[in-house]
Amino acid sequence: MNFKHKYMFLLPGLLVLLAILIFPIGFTVRLSLSSWDSFYPGLDFIGLENYIRLFTDDSRFWEAFGRLSLLSLTTVFLQYIIGFSLALLVWKEIRFQRLFRVLFLIPMMTTPVIMTVVWRTFFNESLGPVNDFFNLFGMQPLWLSSEILSKFTVVLVEVWQWTPFMFLLLLAGLLSLPKEPYLAASIDGAGPVRTFVYVTFPLMAPISIGAIIIRLIEASKIMDTVYVLTSGGPGTSTETSSFYIFIKGLREFQFGYSAALSITYLVVMIISFTVIAKILVKMMVRGE
Amino acid sequence: MAKITLQNIAHSYNPGAAEKIYALNSFDMTWVDGGRYAILGPSGCGKSTMLNIMSGIVTPSEGKLLFDGVDVTNVSTSERNIAQVFQFPVIYGTMTVEQNLAFPLVCRNYDKPVIAAKVQEVAEALSLEKLLKKSASKLTADQKQLISLGRGLVRDDVSAVLMDEPLTVIDPDLKFRLRRQLKEINHKYSSTLIYVTHDQNEAMTFAENIIVMDEGNIVQVGTPAELFERPKTTFVGYFIGAPAMNFIDCEAYENKTVRLGDVMITTDTDMSSVKSKRLKLGIRAEYIKIADKMGTNRIPVSIQRVEDLGSHKLVTAVFNGLNLKVKADRDKLILSEDVYLELPPENCCLYVDDTLI
Numbered sequence: 001m002n003f004k005h006k007y008m009f010l011l012p013g014l015l016v017l018l019a020i021l022i023f024p025i026g027f028t029v030r031l032s033l034s035s036w037d038s039f040y041p042g043l044d045f046i047g048l049e050n051y052i053r054l055f056t057d058d059s060r061f062w063e064a065f066g067r068l069s070l071l072s073l074t075t076v077f078l079q080y081i082i083g084f085s086l087a088l089l090v091w092k093e094i095r096f097q098r099l100f101r102v103l104f105l106i107p108m109m110t111t112p113v114i115m116t117v118v119w120r121t122f123f124n125e126s127l128g129p130v131n132d133f134f135n136l137f138g139m140q141p142l143w144l145s146s147e148i149l150s151k152f153t154v155v156l157v158e159v160w161q162w163t164p165f166m167f168l169l170l171l172a173g174l175l176s177l178p179k180e181p182y183l184a185a186s187i188d189g190a191g192p193v194r195t196f197v198y199v200t201f202p203l204m205a206p207i208s209i210g211a212i213i214i215r216l217i218e219a220s221k222i223m224d225t226v227y228v229l230t231s232g233g234p235g236t237s238t239e240t241s242s243f244y245i246f247i248k249g250l251r252e253f254q255f256g257y258s259a260a261l262s263i264t265y266l267v268v269m270i271i272s273f274t275v276i277a278k279i280l281v282k283m284m285v286r287g288e
Numbered sequence: 289m290a291k292i293t294l295q296n297i298a299h300s301y302n303p304g305a306a307e308k309i310y311a312l313n314s315f316d317m318t319w320v321d322g323g324r325y326a327i328l329g330p331s332g333c334g335k336s337t338m339l340n341i342m343s344g345i346v347t348p349s350e351g352k353l354l355f356d357g358v359d360v361t362n363v364s365t366s367e368r369n370i371a372q373v374f375q376f377p378v379i380y381g382t383m384t385v386e387q388n389l390a391f392p393l394v395c396r397n398y399d400k401p402v403i404a405a406k407v408q409e410v411a412e413a414l415s416l417e418k419l420l421k422k423s424a425s426k427l428t429a430d431q432k433q434l435i436s437l438g439r440g441l442v443r444d445d446v447s448a449v450l451m452d453e454p455l456t457v458i459d460p461d462l463k464f465r466l467r468r469q470l471k472e473i474n475h476k477y478s479s480t481l482i483y484v485t486h487d488q489n490e491a492m493t494f495a496e497n498i499i500v501m502d503e504g505n506i507v508q509v510g511t512p513a514e515l516f517e518r519p520k521t522t523f524v525g526y527f528i529g530a531p532a533m534n535f536i537d538c539e540a541y542e543n544k545t546v547r548l549g550d551v552m553i554t555t556d557t558d559m560s561s562v563k564s565k566r567l568k569l570g571i572r573a574e575y576i577k578i579a580d581k582m583g584t585n586r587i588p589v590s591i592q593r594v595e596d597l598g599s600h601k602l603v604t605a606v607f608n609g610l611n612l613k614v615k616a617d618r619d620k621l622i623l624s625e626d627v628y629l630e631l632p633p634e635n636c637c638l639y640v641d642d643t644l645i
Contacts, residue, residue, distance in 0.1 A: 178376075180374040180375075180376060180378050181378050183343075183345055183365070183372065183374070183378075184372070184374065184378040184436070184439075186364075186365045186366050187343065187365050187366065187370060187371060187372050187392075187440075188366075188391050188392040188395055188439055189366045189392055189395035189396050190366075190391070190395050191395070194395060198380045198382060198383070198391075199380070202380070202381050202382045
């Protein structure tokens with residue numbers, strides 16, 4: 001076949017790729033080099049000014065990054081631990097196994113924004129049922145307006161919402177494991193703990209890494225929970241990168257600057273996930 | 289090591305059903321301490337079920353399993369002192385070879401010096417001593433399979449090492465080496481080795497005794513020579529040997545003589561106690577001689593095909609519409625006409641209802 005024909009066949013796919021991926025990214029890059037905002041709309045060229053401002057004069061963005069790292073790593077870690085435990089619980093034959101499997105999936109099937117509103121009502125400091133309970137002991141924790149507790153509330157809602165996804169991936173992984181290693185471990189005299197440490201966990205490592213990375217990518221985009229639950233507050237104590245970019249772009253209409261934030265965010269994320277994936281492989285797939 | 293006795297063992301995977309379907313029909317069997325056995329049979333014949341009953345993975349629905357006279361039917365796998373090697377190598381990928389070999393002893397809380405000595409000894413026996421510090425997951429398939437075996441050998445209390453088609457994933461040249469190693473280990477440790485396979489070559493070269501199974505039944509137990517020379521049923525005749533045994537329908541004529549069409553064939557078999565007239569004569573391709581004239585114990589045939597297989601020729605001859613396989617020397621000249629096959633009496637086996645007389 002003629003060499004050029006190959007490109008003809010590739011063209012439709014390449015055009016789609018160009019339209020949905022390359023063009024938006026390219027446009028964002030161009031936008032980040034402009035000062036487009038609500039006062040001076042237009043694609044002018046200001047060079048790297050936005051980036052210089054971001055690196056020299058915007059500690060709020062980097063603080064939001066730090067907070068995002070803390071929140072996403074904590075939530076995903078907890079989701080992994082709880083999801084794995086639940087998956088192990090319903091993996092073996094137990095009574096009402098199917099019921100439990102469906103039950104554990106319910107949070108994932110609900111709409112995040114609506115459920116966050118429900119959680120906000122729960123944790124409402126004067127009207128919510130959670131504080132009704134704590135009032136019995138003479139306590140009134142500030143779930144949404146204390147700097148530390150508000151982070152805890154965001155983590156709790158995120159964990160509740162997305163642990164089922166982790167559970168689902170890990171359960172599918174557990175169900176696909178071969179049975180021979182378990183028989184061998186039993187013959188070797190390994191108890192449940194050793195069997196988990198030396199058989200289940202290593203066999204599950206590739207699936208675990210995949211599940212953790214998927215969830216980390218999702219968790220790093222955390223936005224709706226923060227928006228509905230605390231709106232980044234109190235102050236900026238639950239403000240994450242995506243929420244900050246949202247504020248700069250869609251509340252303050254600094255399109256050029258928020259594009260620079262987005263591009264920086266994207267680059268940092270790509271580097272972080274590459275490093276995290278490598279660390280996870282080193283930690284979890286020892287010896288492979 | 290221990291003597292293993294299976295008493296009236298039978299297993300059904302639907303024990304509660306009105307009409308039970310047996311994967312393994314009731315039988316008695318004793319595995320002598322230190323013996324080297326192969327369980328041979330086609331897929332689904334019940335050989336893995338038998339192995340799993342011995343290792344405790346499957347509890348038999350009927351009968352008893354005794355290790356040195358002690359009933360272990362309901363004893364768990366880990367307490368049964370059995371080692372098992374599976375079709376695919378099972379290693380602990382996060383451990384080194386040394387840690388893998390030590391694992392069964394660590395689980396049983398042996399002292400460190402004892403573990404180290406035992407691991408060293410087994411590693412030397414399996415030629416793994418240079419790999420001890422290497423990660424087990426980095427080894428080749430045959431080395432991994434040796435580790436699986438080694439984990440069985442480190443334990444002094446192992447009654448038998450059970451192997452379920454352990455060489456399936458191994459390259460042919462390594463298979464030969466591993467089989468030799470298994471035999472050496474059997475000599476060195478006097479361990480009872482029970483080897484499940486569907487490959488007759490593997491069984492014949494490995495075992496002292498072969499248990500041939502079919503449809504949940506033990507069809508024959510014997511040495512490789514016995515199975516080859518005197519198959520107890522036509523199934524064994526077909527299953528053992530390449531090509532399979534030739535079987536020709538015949539009619540009892542008088543004691544030790546049968547009629548094949550118009551030809552009388554004398555055998556060494558005493559048929560005085562056999563009532564039925566309809567018999568089958570079985571003879572191996574290796575024992576049939578090709579002749580150029582009619583004579584005693586010879587049948588006229590036409591030659592259909594001659595294949596040169598390198599070490600010998602495989603001749604397909606037709607007698608009364610039936611294809612017979614004959615192995616001939618490479619340099620033997622095979623004529624296409626006036627060919628006769630001589631069936632030596634001592635090599636003719638007679639079967640009534642597919643069972644050897």
